[in-house]
Amino acid sequence: MAIRLHELQELDKLEERLSPLAGKPGGDFDARVQCLRLLRRMRLRRSECVVMYGQELVKNKAWTRRLGTQLWDVYEQVALAALDTGDLELAQECGNAVARKFPGSQRVAKMAGMLLEAQEEWEEADRVYKETLEETPGSHLIHKRRVAALKSQGNLTGAAEALNAYLDIFQADAEGWRELAEIYIKLQQYRQAAYCYEEVLVSQPQNSLIHMAYADVLYTLGGVDNFRLARKYYAAAVEISGGGNVRALYGIVQSAAAIAAATKGNKRGEPESTDLPLLAVDVLKKEYQQHCPALLPIVTRTLDGQVALL
Numbered sequence: 001m002a003i004r005l006h007e008l009q010e011l012d013k014l015e016e017r018l019s020p021l022a023g024k025p026g027g028d029f030d031a032r033v034q035c036l037r038l039l040r041r042m043r044l045r046r047s048e049c050v051v052m053y054g055q056e057l058v059k060n061k062a063w064t065r066r067l068g069t070q071l072w073d074v075y076e077q078v079a080l081a082a083l084d085t086g087d088l089e090l091a092q093e094c095g096n097a098v099a100r101k102f103p104g105s106q107r108v109a110k111m112a113g114m115l116l117e118a119q120e121e122w123e124e125a126d127r128v129y130k131e132t133l134e135e136t137p138g139s140h141l142i143h144k145r146r147v148a149a150l151k152s153q154g155n156l157t158g159a160a161e162a163l164n165a166y167l168d169i170f171q172a173d174a175e176g177w178r179e180l181a182e183i184y185i186k187l188q189q190y191r192q193a194a195y196c197y198e199e200v201l202v203s204q205p206q207n208s209l210i211h212m213a214y215a216d217v218l219y220t221l222g223g224v225d226n227f228r229l230a231r232k233y234y235a236a237a238v239e240i241s242g243g244g245n246v247r248a249l250y251g252i253v254q255s256a257a258a259i260a261a262a263t264k265g266n267k268r269g270e271p272e273s274t275d276l277p278l279l280a281v282d283v284l285k286k287e288y289q290q291h292c293p294a295l296l297p298i299v300t301r302t303l304d305g306q307v308a309l310l
Contacts, residue, residue, distance in 0.1 A: 011038050015049065022052050029066065032057055036074055047084035054078040055090055058097070072098055079111055083118050091115055106132060106139045113142075117149050125149055138169055147179075156183050174203045178210070185217065193217050211237040212248050219255060224262045231255035235276060246287060252280040257306040274310045281307055 014035040021027045032053045039046060057063050058078055064071055079094035095111045102108055109132040116125035129146040133139060143166035150159035163180045170176060181196035197214035204210055215233035218226045234251035241248070256277035263272070281303045288296045 007038060007042055011035065011042070011044075014038065018053050025056060026060070029057075029063055033067065033070065033074075036077060037070070040073060040077060045081075045084070047081035050077055050081035051085050051087060051090065054081065058094055072101060076107065076111065080114070083114055086118075088115065088118055091118070106136060106141050110141050110145050113145060113149070117152065122149065122153055140166070140170060143169075151183075156187050159183055160187065171199075172203065174200045181213070181217075190217050190221050194221065206240055208237040208240040208245060208248070211240065212245065212251065215248070215251055215255075219251065219258070222258075224259055227255050227258045227262065231259070231276070238280075243283065244287075246284065249280045249284050249287075253277045253284070253303060253306050257309040260309045272310075277310060278307065 014031050017031050018028060018035060036050060036054050036057070039050060054074060055078060057067065057074055058071075067074060075094045075098045079091045079098070082088070082091035082094065091111075092115060095108070095115055098111065099108045109128055113125045113128040116122075116128065126146065126149065129142050129149070132142045133146070136142070143162065147159050147162045147166065150156075150162055160180060160183045163176060163183065167173065167176050167180065177196045177199040181193045181200070184190070184193035184196060194214065194217045197210060197217060200207075200210050201214065211233045215230040215237065218230035218233065231252055234248045234255060237248035238245050238252065256272070256274070259272055284303060285296065285300060288299045
């Protein structure tokens with residue numbers, strides 16, 4: 001959801017209006033409600049602001065009655081913000097209120113698990129997530145929260161397994177595949193990472209960053225075929241970005257040099273064309289000449305060394 005300028009301006013005015021009330025009980029119910037509602041609509045996570053102006057809304061019984069059906073959104077919003085700011089007592093209070101109203105809901109389970117995470121009760125939090133997924137295996141909220149919790153513990157293998165379970169259900173989630181690729185890279189499981197990026201490219205064929213990330217993985221895997229494929233995807237990244245992707249230009253040159261080194265002395269087959277890497281070298285030198293001339297001598301020596309291998 002795009003954030004509109006007039007909404008940001010409205011939020012600034014509300015915060016200016018509320019700032020004299022910071023840390024004080026009572027005062028300006030309407031401004032507090034509007035501020036929190038606007039933050040929810042814009043999906044901004046200003047946790048200190050939410051706690052500062054929202055806790056009075058959930059603690060003042062007269063005000064909770066005035067909130068009507070918004071009350072439960074405010075409870076959840078304040079609970080999550082309180083977790084961010086380390087106010088576990090407030091988070092527990094808000095979470096309990098929502099749990100009493102909506103026992104067994106996925107969002108309640110998520111809040112309960114996050115509170116356990118904040119208390120570093122990792123095994124108990126994972127138990128909550130697993131039990132919820134047994135009842136509702138299609139809950140994307142709980143799947144994602146479980147992945148995040150495992151990553152927070154540094155358990156990348158567990159996070160990869162949990163994310164694979166999520167993607168078995170939500171196969172079209174490109175961001176999920178991208179996150180899994182990044183986890184596999186950290187685990188140095190590059191073939192699995194390459195597969196994930198292939199899935200992302202199906203739905204985001206014009207995303208130059210994905211082309212480049214896939215090319216990086218192919219280059220890391222090594223071998224002439226992978227070097228050639230990496231060069232192809234670096235070139236696609238350059239084309240999609242309008243020719244100004246410096247990292248992808250370097251990738252073209254590096255891949256060509258790697259191919260040349262790997263096929264040196266091999267007289268079979270057609271010789272590799274040097275047109276593309278030489279063009280990339282020319283563009284890189286012009287980019288540095290224009291934008292960072294102080295580094296041009298170093299860049300020139302580096303690129304000329306790569307060209308010598310072709």
